[in-house]
Amino acid sequence: MKNGSAPKPGGAPSRSVPSVRTLAWTTLVGIVLLAHVPDGDGSRPPTTTQASPLLARPAAGADRDRSETRPLPASDATRIRIPTIGVDVALVPLELDGAGALRPPPATAPTVAGWYADGTAPGAPGTAVVAGHLDTPLGPAVFHRLNTLSRGARIEIDRDDGRTALFTVDAVEAHPKDRFPDEKVYGDSGRPELRLITCGGDWSSDTGYRANTVVYATLTGTR
Structure with a gap:
C-alpha cells in the first residue's frame, strides 16, 4: 500500500502475515467478489431482505471482563456455528491472490465460509x-442473515486441535466499501477477537454491493 503498513495481526506464528492495511485493501477491492453477479445479468442477485437495524459497536472497555478468558494457541479453524441464524458449516482456509485480494469461497459452494488462514487463528x-457470501447465483448464501445478529449472540468455531472457541457478539455494523475503517475492523486489541464479514448495503449492477456487514465478537469461553 502507498500509505505504508500498519501493525500485523497476531496469532499465527511462523507464517508471513500481510499487514492490516493490505487486508483492508482486500475489503475495498477484493471482498466485493463475495457479491457475485451472474454473467450477463444486470439484475440484483437473489438475497434475503435485511430485516433488523445494525447495532453500534460498544465503547472501548465496555466489556473488559471478557478479556479474562484465557486465549488458545494457534490452530486451524474447521467449522463455524451461529445458532441464532441457523449457520453450521465447514470453514475453508482463505488466502490473498496476486493482487492482494482475499479469495472468497467458491460461488458454487454457497454454504461454505472461510477464514483468513495467514492471519490470527x-x-x-x-x-x-x-468471510462468507451473502448470496450467489444459486440463491441466499451462508451469511445472508448475518446482519440480523444481535449483541450477545453466540458464535462457535471448532478448531483442528479439537478445541472450540466460543465468541460473543459485541456489535454489528455496516461500512461503505469506499470508507472501510481498516484499523477498527482489523486492529489488534490485545485480546482474542473475531470479525465476520460479508457484503451488504445497496446493490448496483455496476459495482455490486456498496457496503460490508461486519460482526464484531470477543472470545468469552472455550471447550
Missing part, C-alpha cells in the same frame, strides 16, 4: 477474520 490473541 480463531481463539488465539489477535483479530481473526471469517
